[in-house]
Amino acid sequence: MCDDSEVFRFGLRTVLRSAPDLVLVAEAPDSSRALALADEHVPHVALVGHDTPGNGALQLVRELSTGGVKVILLSETGTRADLVAALTAGACGFYVRSVSPARLVEAVRAVVRGETRLDEHLLNNLDEPTVPATGERPTPETRLTARQQAVAALVAQGLTNSEIAASLHLSQATVKGHITVVLRRLGLRDRTQLAIHVNRGRPGGRPPPRVGPAPPMTV
Known part of the structure; x- marks a missing residue:
């Protein structure tokens, strides 16, 4: 796990160690240390704080996921723009930092199984189109709703329509329509x-590999 707050890392450490099937192998206060530890321990999952110092959380998500690590991003407040950006970077999970311990542990287990888990409260606010900053020219992407952008990001991760439907709490017909x-x-x-x-903006231009579970799950 990676976060600059020692107190928050202590809380995550306590939560993860309470689950008998999870093994905490390393923790880091910044992105450079996190990458070095990921190379050393090759964890199944990385929990990353949204305000991670160094090159930034999204860049860390890209580099970790490209290396085969499943990443759950934890945001301070969580907006639909943050969620879409996290999915586009390759995150397999996105939650606000106030997520319950039980839900976070289950999310870790789920992403190891190859699932994508998102904060349910944020999913209810994904149907408004993105509004470009004043003076910016509209682009095709800004004419997509945040939900459509989320669907596109999950397609890029290699998820099937049924998997996208489960992640975003939609019907498969709705997912197909969005695509x-x-x-x-x-x-x-x-x-x-x-x-x-x-x-296109990911290192190597490829989606993150989807690897299967291998007990015990390392974080």
């Missing part, structure tokens, strides 16, 4: 082109 709209607005032909489009 159709996204493809049309971005001028893309299929979900492969969509994945390439979303992953």
Whole structure:
């Protein structure tokens, strides 16, 4: 896990050690130390604070997920823009820091199984289109709602329609409809082109590998 707050890390340490199937292998106060420890211990999951010092939390998410580590990002307040950015960076989970211990432990288990887990409270506020800053020219992306952007980010991670539906609490028909709209607005032909489009800014241009569970789960 990685967070600059010693108090918050202590809380996470206590929560993780209460779960008999989870093993805490390392903790770091900044992104550079986190990457070094990830190389050394190769954990299944990394818990990353949104305000991580160093190169920044999103860059840390990109680098960890590209290396095969499943990342859950923990945000101070949590906005729909933060959630979409986290998914686009490759995060498999996104929660506000006030998430309950039981829900966080279950999220760790779920992402190791290959699932994506998101803060349910944030999912209710994803249907408004992104508003560009004053003076900025609208782009195809800003004409997408935050939910459509979230769907696109999950497509880029290699999730199926049923997995996306479960993650965003939608029907598969709704997911399919969102993908159709996204493809049309971005001028893309299929979900492969969509994945390439979303992953263009990722290191190596590839989505994070989806690895299966290997007990015990290391964090």
